[in-house]
Structure formats: C-alpha cells, structure tokens
Amino acid sequence: MSETTADAHGAHDHHEGGFWSTYVFSLDHKMIARQFLWLGLIMMVVGGILALIFRWQLAWPETQVWGFEWISDESEGMPEGYVTPNFYNMAVTMHATIMVFLVVMPILVGCFGNFLIPLMIGARDMAFPLLNMLSFWVAVLGAVIMTAGFFVEGGHAASGWTGYAPLSTVPEYTGVFMGQTLWALSLFVLSFSSLMGSINYITTLINMRTEGMTWFRVPLVVWSLFVTAILGLLALPILGSAGAMMIFDRVFETNFFNPAKGGEPLLWQHLFWYFGHPEVYILILPGMGIASELLPVFCRKPIFGYRAMVYAMLAIAFLSWIVWGHHMFQSGMNPALGSAFMMTTLVIAIPSAIKTFNWLGTLWGGSIRFTVPMLHALAFVILFVIGGLSGIFMASNVVDIYIHDTYFIVAHFHYVIFGGSVFALFGGIQYWFPKMFGRAMDEALGKVHFWLTFIFFNMVFFPMHILGVGGHMRRIYNPMQYEFLQGMQPINVMITLSALALGLSQIPFVFNFFATVFRWNAKWFRVLTQAVSALVVGFIGYKSVAVMFEGMMEPEPSTGARIAGTIVAIALAVWIYRYLEKNMAPLGADAPQNPWDANTLEWVAPTPAPHGNFGPTLPVVRRGPYEYSVPGEEADWAPQTETIDPKYAEAGH
C-alpha cells in the first residue's frame, strides 16, 4: 500500500496548487502541521491573558485590573476592570481548558505529530490526507465554538476545567447557561478532531515506514507520538461521550449526573478522569519524545537505553488506564479503592524514573552544545523531575488528604505541563523551524527568551508549593477572606509579579517568530527588536529592585528604591541591547538543509520539503536514529541512510 501512495504523491511533486488548496484546505501534512501551530500559538495568547487576569485578582483582590479600566460598569464580567467572582471562576476554567485542548494538544500532537511522523519515517504524507485536513478544520470548529462561549449571555463555563457535576450540569448552581453547554459541545467536537488525527498517525506509522525503517530504528519522538495516538484513540471517545452526556443533562433534562433527580455525580468524575489521566500522558509523552530527540543531537552521542525508553513509554501507556482514581482519593469513592490506586500510581512513577535516568545517561560522556533547543531540553528534564517528585506527595493517599485541591497540585501540574510540555514545545519549535519554514529562528533572541522564561517560570510556580503546604485552596477568588492565609499574601503578590514578567518574557519569542517567518530584517526592525527586548528586561529589573527594597506589599517605592531600580534597569537594558546587537544573525535568512548535523530522515529531505517530501525515490534506512560519534567515522554524524560498520550495527539496532 505504501508503494502506491508513494507513486501517487510522487506524481504531484511539481504540482502547484492555488491559494485555497495550498494555504487553507491543504492536504499536505507539513502545511496542516503549520496550521495547527498557528492555532495553538494564537490560543496561547488568550489562555495567557486569562491567567494574568486571575493572577491580578489573587495578588490585589478586588482592585481594577491594569489595562481593563475602560470596560463599562454594566459589564457582567469585569465592570470597570474589577473581576467579579463568576468571571474569576470562568477565567480559571477557560485558562485551563484552552491551554490543554487548544494549545498543548494542537501544537505537540497536531503540529509535531503531523510534521514529524511522515518526514521521520520516510513517508510522502499521512495515510489519509483528506482525513488529516478534516482533523484540522474540525479542531478550528471546536475552537470557534469554545471562543463563542465568551460572548453568550451568562458568560462562559465557570465550573473548573474538570467540570464537576452537578455544578456543571445544573445551570442554576452557577448562573451559567449557554456557556457551559458550548464548552461541552466544543470538547465533543475536539474529541473528533483528535480521533481523526490518532487514526491517521497510527495507520501511517504502521504501514508507511520506508525500507529499512524497522520498529527499533524509529526515532523516539515518533514512538512517543505513536503511543500518544493510541492513548488519544482510546481516551478521546470517553471525553466525547461524557461531554455528550453533559449536554443531554443540560439541554434535554436527562439525569445522568444530577443527584437531586437520582443521578450519580461521581459518575462524571470517573468518566472525566478515566479520560483525564491518559490525557495527562497525551500532554507529556510528546514532550518526552522531543527531549529524547534533542538530547542525543546536542550531546553528539547515541541516546542512552533506546529500548528501555521505548518500553518505558509502552508501560506508561498501559498503566495510565489504571491510575485515574488518584484524582478521587477524597471524592467519597470507597476508600478501599484508594489503596489500589495509590499502588498503581507509584508503579507508573517507575517508567518515568527510568526515562529520567536514561536522559542523564545520555548527558554522561557527551559533547554538549548549548543551543536554544538544547537549553529547552535540559530545562525539560530538570523541571519534569521536580514535577514528577512533587507528584509523590499527591500519590500518597494519606498526604493527599491535606494537600488535595490546594496550590500544591497547581504547582505540580504546571511543572509537568508548562515546565515539561511547554518547554519541549518551545525547544521543538526552535529545532524544527528550519525544516518547517525554511529559515532558522535567531539563537541570541532565543537565549534571551529561554532564560527569562526559565527564571520566571520557576518564580511563578515554585512558591505555589509553599502556598499549598500552607493550605491555600485552589480556585478561591480572594485569599484575604481567610485568616489562615493572610500571612502568605506576599507570596501571592510575588507570584503575580513574576507571572506578569513571565508574560512579558514571551515578547522576544514573538519578535523572533514573526521576523523569521516573514523575513523582517530591515535595520529599523532589528533595532526595534533589540530595544523592546532590552526594555522588557530593564522594566523587570526595575520592579525587582523596588520589591527587594520595599517588600511585596508596598505599592509605591521610595526615592532611594527608584534611583537604585533605575540604575539596575539601565544597566540590564544596555547589556541586553548590546548582546543582541552583537549576536543577532540576519533574521529570516535561508536555513541550510541540516543545520544541526542531525541523523534522522527529516534532515535528509530538501529544505523546504516539497509536496511528497523526498524527491523521486524514498530514502532507505541503514542505521539507527542516534548513531553519533561512531568510532572510525570521520564526521560525528551521518544520515540514517548511510551504511554503518557491521560491528556497530547490532548495538544500534
């Protein structure tokens, strides 16, 4: 079957489509990947702004949010920029929903899955290009429905991204009407998008690997996307069904979940988490795959324990189906089950530990290059370690009695999903950008973005562990309403200031991304990029000094603090400006075919890869994906299509 597909596409190599078939309803997996990337990045802005709004409310409760004072006082959500409790609940709910379903999944699974699977296994496209296109446009439909919820009477869903029934299923309990229904409808639609993608990925990988691409020569990122697709295939229908049941309860007055009429509220939790825990691995597995891909390239050495890595992922995929009850230790579920779920949860920690040790093993004896993608991969490893270890606390059903539903869990999953998935996402974008867009993102700007993001990510989310240990409940609108939390308010202020800095830290990335995609390299634009990045750092420096002098709770810094802050700000801004002036390469210049000296097949394809990917004949694979620094070979890399000394062939599979 792969042969006929190959020929069919080969014939299309020089075919130039019109605007609509090239950029909008494209069947090319690479274009669909880029479309998913744009969708995810746009929604990331929405999700991020929602986060900053509710962080503002947590630090300075019931004050006007800066930049939103212009809103009319008749607004239901933010009259004159004040956050109302229902708006707060909505912001929390939609931040999570958008980040999970419309940012991390479209980018990690939709974009990287589409882009990498055919290129890395030597296929000309996905098995079902039309289904692939549909998968994207159904995702867009889901995003449109989700966005529409913001504009309906009563506001958007406000019952948490977990949508616990009956709060979510009986409109009177929240005062949210259409919003919650649209939320469920959107998830129902999005589940179809993921389902179509999963079927495509699985079929493609099983049937369309090029000659010589045996299972154990498949790159780990493709393995991770394969395992993710299997989880998606099995998990998303559960979400879709649960969403449909929620719609039935809300619109057609069925009573699946409403206890007042004989329904069972815990049924929703069981369905949601039976989907939800595999979902967690859908979010993190591609990140693990990207890290496993970047580490060998920039250590110039084979991945440590390739087979152990594969088996660990398969173990995770299996075990992820029997751990969902750890979300429900305190839910009222029979406590005897709690013991069983604690056991399975700690078992699933073992493959994660194995992966971490193998990443360390890959660093050992390497020749490490600190490029921007590598910095993100290293950050991924250490942040994933923190996120994994904090998981031990919640996995213990006894400790969970106290820290359940506190900021400790918020800290934990942000270390996994932001520290893990999103750092992998940024690293992956920078790494595959040359193949995706034919030009390389700038390393100097990338380093400024990386370090700012790394520092402020930790300053936002690490202190949340402390809040959680102090008993700070999640999803509360105003911590100052509780005596036992008031002493910790400076931590809340610090988190919010850091979150604002984290938001500003994304500006260099935005400049870098657009400048590279659209080849903006005019002198004035370069100066603007340098100046804005320098200003961001200077502003953050000023505020940091002011806070160091005055503490968190003093809004107006003294003259001394202002002077010291200004000096520090100028010094930092000048430093960043000059660093960028000296180190920024021409923005949007054409990238070489294989800028990182990497082995895998996507770098064998021309840049930009044409429709059909590989020219008239498909590459034939003769070695494993990570054969770097092979003894006796001149270069420290060679494409997978090169033969290898038989002495090493066995070791490299």
Add this chain to the structure above:
Amino acid sequence: MMSWLPENISIEGEEIDFLFYVSYYLTVVVFIGVAVAMAYFIIKYRAKPGVKAKYTHGNNTLEILWTVIPTFILLVFVLMTQTSWAKLKLAIPQNPHVRVEVTGKQFNWIVRYPGDDKKFGTKDDLVLDNQLNVPVNKQVLISLKGADVIHSFFIPQTRMKQDVVPGRTIPLWFTPTKVGKYEIPCAELCGFGHSGMNGEMIVHSEADYAKWRKKAWAEKDK
C-alpha cells in the same frame, strides 16, 4: 518547606504530617542527587575542541538497577502509607465522644448537633450555620452531607479534608488537641460564592464545652 505547614492540632493529623515528612525527605534527597549529577555532567561534558563524545548505547546493569531500586523504595512507601490510610478512612469509630452532622449548601456549612437523646432528626436537635463546637481531646465523628453541589470540608489545622457529595453521607473523624478557633473553608469549587464559604470550628475545654451546650440549648428553647 515544613515551617509553612500550619500547626497541627489533631491526633489523626500526626499520621499525615509524618508521611508528609517522609515524602519530603525522600523527594528532596532524590532531587538533589539528580540535580547534582545533571549539573556535573553539563559542566564536565560541555563541548570541547578535539574531544569526541563517548559512543555507547546504554548499560543493562544500570537499567536494572535504576528500575529495581525505585521500585523497592516506592513499594516500602506504599506499605508504610496503607496502615495510616486504613486508620484515617476505613476504621470508622464505633464510640465517638461527639457526633455532628454537617451539610454543605451553597455557600454555608449547616451544622446539626443532636440533643440529649443523641439522635439526629429529632426535636431537640440544635442547628447552627457555619459554627462547629467541639470539646478538646475527644474524638469527633462528623457525618458529611451535601444539599446541592459538591463541596469539600477542610480544616487545615486538623489536616482533614473530605469532599461532600449530594446524595451520600460520608464519615470524617478527628481528635482536636488544642483549644481555640479554626477556620473551615470549602476546598472544592462550588459556585460564585465558593471563595468565602468559610465556617468556624471552636475547640472548647471540657468545662467550656459543657457550658456552651447548656447555654446553646437554653437559647434554642427560648
């Protein structure tokens, strides 16, 4: 980090704190180990001209070691935890000193005390909003009920938390050891008034508790 834990004022909470410390030391030691190894590798193996990376695909002995050792540690951890879990969640006290019924209702804790007949739902019950009165050093058994949505009954200083589910009665028990006033926040998002859904637990000395009961029922009968 431990200094951020609020003071523990219940016998049952000690079990939770102990396991919290175990988790804390375990994870801190592992984290330091991994972080130090990683930092060392990053510094030692940074690219240097003329130095080639080691060509190795892994080591089976290491794979076995770093599978078996964490498995063993985690197994011990699971077994250590289960006795406490059974004590805290499964061994419902048969003869508690005090029985109370608490109902979560948007956005209040409705506390029902039985009268001298020690039965709920009779005429001599006392019902208070958001106020839980208990004697010190006596085991309290609370029956948690829900009237509308899911809430979560949480007293940070006793380390106790339990979701309240409409349609079910869920037991929760603890033995307060210190006289004083403590907050009872709701820990599960329950609607626009979730934040501020906050009760108060008053732990009385034994004498004060008797006095409070006398006074409360006298006021009720008025």
